[in-house]
Amino acid sequence: MTDRPDSDDYPIQEIQTLRRQLKELRQSEIKRKRAEEELKESEQRLKSVIGGSPIPAFVIGKDHRILYWNKALEELTKIKAEDVIGTSQQWRAFYSKKRPCMADLLVSREQDHISRWYAGKYTKSKLLDEAYEAIDFFPELGNQGKWLRFTAAIVRNAAGELIGAIETLEDITRRKKAKEALLKAQEELEEHVQARTAELAQANEALLNELMERHRTQKALKQTTDHLSLLLESLPIVSYTRKADGNCALTFVSNTIEEITGYPAPCFVDDESFWREHIHPDDQERILADLQNERAKGFHRYSYRFRVMDDSYRWFSDYWRIVQHPAGSTSYIVGAWQDVTEDKRIRQEGELRLQQMIQTHKLTALGEVVAGVAHEINNPVSFIAYNVPILEEIWNTVETILSRSSAHHPDWEKRGLSYEEVCHNMQEIIQAFKIGANRISRVITSLKEFSRSDETAQKKLVAVPEVIAGALMIVGAQVRRTVSKIDQEISENIPPISGHFQKIEQVIANLLINAHQAIPAGQKGLIRIRCRHIERLKAVVVDIEDNGKGIERKIMKQIFDPFFTTRREREGTGLGLSISYGLIKEHHGLISVLSRPGKGSRFSIYLPVDGETDISFYPAILCVDHNVKYLKELKANFVDAVIWRSEAEDKPEDILNFLAENPEVDIVVSEIRLKGFDGWYLLEKIRAKFPLLPVILYTTDRKALKPPAQIKMVPDHTLHKPFNIDQLQKIIHDLGRQQL
Numbered sequence: 208m209t210d211r212p213d214s215d216d217y218p219i220q221e222i223q224t225l226r227r228q229l230k231e232l233r234q235s236e237i238k239r240k241r242a243e244e245e246l247k248e249s250e251q252r253l254k255s256v257i258g259g260s261p262i263p264a265f266v267i268g269k270d271h272r273i274l275y276w277n278k279a280l281e282e283l284t285k286i287k288a289e290d291v292i293g294t295s296q297q298w299r300a301f302y303s304k305k306r307p308c309m310a311d312l313l314v315s316r317e318q319d320h321i322s323r324w325y326a327g328k329y330t331k332s333k334l335l336d337e338a339y340e341a342i343d344f345f346p347e348l349g350n351q352g353k354w355l356r357f358t359a360a361i362v363r364n365a366a367g368e369l370i371g372a373i374e375t376l377e378d379i380t381r382r383k384k385a386k387e388a389l390l391k392a393q394e395e396l397e398e399h400v401q402a403r404t405a406e407l408a409q410a411n412e413a414l415l416n417e418l419m420e421r422h423r424t425q426k427a428l429k430q431t432t433d434h435l436s437l438l439l440e441s442l443p444i445v446s447y448t449r450k451a452d453g454n455c456a457l458t459f460v461s462n463t464i465e466e467i468t469g470y471p472a473p474c475f476v477d478d479e480s481f482w483r484e485h486i487h488p489d490d491q492e493r494i495l496a497d498l499q500n501e502r503a504k505g506f507h508r509y510s511y512r513f514r515v516m517d518d519s520y521r522w523f524s525d526y527w528r529i530v531q532h533p534a535g536s537t538s539y540i541v542g543a544w545q546d547v548t549e550d551k552r553i554r555q556e557g558e559l560r561l562q563q564m565i566q567t568h569k570l571t572a573l574g575e576v577v578a579g580v581a582h583e584i585n586n587p588v589s590f591i592a593y594n595v596p597i598l599e600e601i602w603n604t605v606e607t608i609l610s611r612s613s614a615h616h617p618d619w620e621k622r623g624l625s626y627e628e629v630c631h632n633m634q635e636i637i638q639a640f641k642i643g644a645n646r647i648s649r650v651i652t653s654l655k656e657f658s659r660s661d662e663t664a665q666k667k668l669v670a671v672p673e674v675i676a677g678a679l680m681i682v683g684a685q686v687r688r689t690v691s692k693i694d695q696e697i698s699e700n701i702p703p704i705s706g707h708f709q710k711i712e713q714v715i716a717n718l719l720i721n722a723h724q725a726i727p728a729g730q731k732g733l734i735r736i737r738c739r740h741i742e743r744l745k746a747v748v749v750d751i752e753d754n755g756k757g758i759e760r761k762i763m764k765q766i767f768d769p770f771f772t773t774r775r776e777r778e779g780t781g782l783g784l785s786i787s788y789g790l791i792k793e794h795h796g797l798i799s800v801l802s803r804p805g806k807g808s809r810f811s812i813y814l815p816v817d818g819e820t821d822i823s824f825y826p827a828i829l830c831v832d833h834n835v836k837y838l839k840e841l842k843a844n845f846v847d848a849v850i851w852r853s854e855a856e857d858k859p860e861d862i863l864n865f866l867a868e869n870p871e872v873d874i875v876v877s878e879i880r881l882k883g884f885d886g887w888y889l890l891e892k893i894r895a896k897f898p899l900l901p902v903i904l905y906t907t908d909r910k911a912l913k914p915p916a917q918i919k920m921v922p923d924h925t926l927h928k929p930f931n932i933d934q935l936q937k938i939i940h941d942l943g944r945q946q947l
Contacts, residue, residue, distance in 0.1 A: 264277050265280055271295040301348065309341060352380075450539060487513070510525065526542060527542030527543075669703055734752065736749070741868055746815050795818065797812075800946045813870075831889070833878065879912070
């Protein structure tokens with residue numbers, strides 16, 4: 208018989224123990240239900256974020272069967288998710304025959320076979336490990352096929368085991384058809400990931416079974432949550448959610464934001480004003496107004512500048528749409544941010560390159576037309592030139608005969624003529640024939656010079672300073688009729704170039720004549736000739752600058768066109784600059800012109816030392832400031848900006864040397880209050896060395912905008928900081944840029 212207490216208190220103690228255990232079980236049950244609710248809420252939130260994402264995407268498991276097929280992909284492929292979920296028919300969306308998609312190759316660990324299916328079309332992702340990107344054309348999509356950029360990445364669980372792969376797609380058809388090789392505003396990206404979770408089993412009769420089921424449910428929900436979180440962080444965009452009412456506060460931002468901005472995701476969620484305060488001041492009012500006004504439409508896309516951790520600005524493309532909560536009681540905004548800074552830079556560079564290509568192709572086409580015209584005109588002109596001397600000889604003979612026998616014939620009076628008048632007119636007509644034929648011959652010769660590219664002629668080493676001296680000997684006397692001073696600044700140790708002495712001499716002589724003709728009569732004319740070697744460009748540069756009347760902006764793009772001239776009344780043919788252009792092009796060089804109406808013009812010749820390497824560069828803006836943050840803002844808004852951070856040890860000569868070594872700089876934008884010197888002193892130095900270079904000064908101090916008494920130079924513009932970037936862009940546009 209088992210021993211037991213003899214006391215009557217035993218039943219009471221046993222009851223109290225059972226009550227305590229029952230109370231603990233009830234508390235455990237309450238905690239279990241609360242945990243399940245939190246896990247369900249977390250899972251629902253993640254599903255909603257991914258489901259509302261604008262990136263078309265699908266996810267496959269280890270067995271290549273489709274786990275997720277979002278709505279964006281349904282819209283792209285016209286294939287419903289219910290038709291393919293659970294199958295391995297992902298190829299149907301893109302190909303007419305069964306073949307592996309990139310996600311299939313990653314799941315099968317067949318990365319080495321990617322080149323077989325996507326030869327020359329794929330690269331390894333720079334943003335994600337174990338991910339590949341590719342661009343390909345899919346004729347089966349849409350009516351005429353589509354170009355897609357797609358990214359496939361391996362998905363692993365928390366233990367690092369491969370559990371599947373995700374493939375995201377982007378329709379870039381419009382960009383491909385635009386043929387501008389530029390990235391435009393990003394296409395709508397959506398991703399909707401459907402998650403399947405284990406259903407909670409019915410509560411078992413015994414409390415022990417309930418507790419075991421709770422443990423299994425929590426484990427399954429945690430795995431699903433980790434899975435969805437991993438998929439979300441694998442996307443090459445920043446996903447976010449925000450409230451759809453009130454101030455539209457952010458409620459979730461994916462961790463990818465830290466890679467782009469340097470700020471962790473909690474900064475955006477914990478501080479309601481953080482996102483708003485980091486938008487560029489010029490964009491802030493527009494973006495906040497759009498966010499409030501476009502909610503009725505349900506979706507919107509815009510772009511703006513966002514200040515990142517290093518105080519520079521990045522361009523964001525922002526697309527959002529309003530999503531209704533599955534329960535139907537509330538709605539929220541789901542969106543995606545994408546960094547498009549590099550896209551904008553490439554697009555602006557492309558526009559500059561396009562302008563140069565248009566000018567080059569235009570002159571090339573003109574050269575072909577001119578060559579044909581010269582050939583067609585040459586034969587009849589040669590016929591006239593050949594026959595005019597014969598006509599003159601015949602007339603001289605006839606005139607002698609008439610003078611002997613018919614000088615006083617009565618028929619002269621009957622027809623109202625005189626022998627002397629006929630002889631005089633015939634001599635003038637024959638002389639006019641000769642002058643006209645000679646002039647046409649000169650024009651044809653010039654046309655041939657413009658259209659000719661004589662690459663077969665042997666090039667020799669040419670000393671450019673000697674070429675300049677030779678050109679001055681030829682046209683110096685003519686130039687000095689209107690020019691009172693010719694300044695020469697020839698650097699030492701200029702290397703010889705490979706080229707043709709006479710052709711380069713012809714170009715320099717023509718530019719000198721143009722400079723002298725641009726100086727109005729009675730004006731104190733000045734021509735500056737500079738020659739220097741720029742190691743960075745591996746070229747010798749010759750500048751010919753005058754203080755004449757300059758060139759109007761409206762005709763700048765026409766000055767190299769054949770037959771374009773502003774001196775038609777003075778027998779100008781309009782072929783000088785076009786021939787010069789062709790001769791320098793023959794040397795693989797470049798001609799640029801910077802002109803300021805009423806102030807003068809500067810023509811620069813760039814000749815490669817080896818005579819073979821093409822020279823190509825773009826106009827640039829030099830931005831000088833001690834504020835690194837502001838320099839970065841200027842750089843973000845002007846793709847051609849070159850920034851100079853002012854230091855205490857800087858000297859104006861440093862900037863002057865930089866301008867001499869970087870002739871592509873055609874505008875200087877500077878803060879007045881610099882560390883080593885002020886902007887007014889810099890302006891004075893630039894005007895003395897480069898009088899045609901536009902200078903814009905700005906500062907926060909209104910008093911500093913007034914020049915010191917000893918400064919006599921006037922900048923092209925002054926701005927009070929902070930100023931609107933659009934205002935600076937308009938000023939630069941009105942000033943005009945260097946023509947290449």
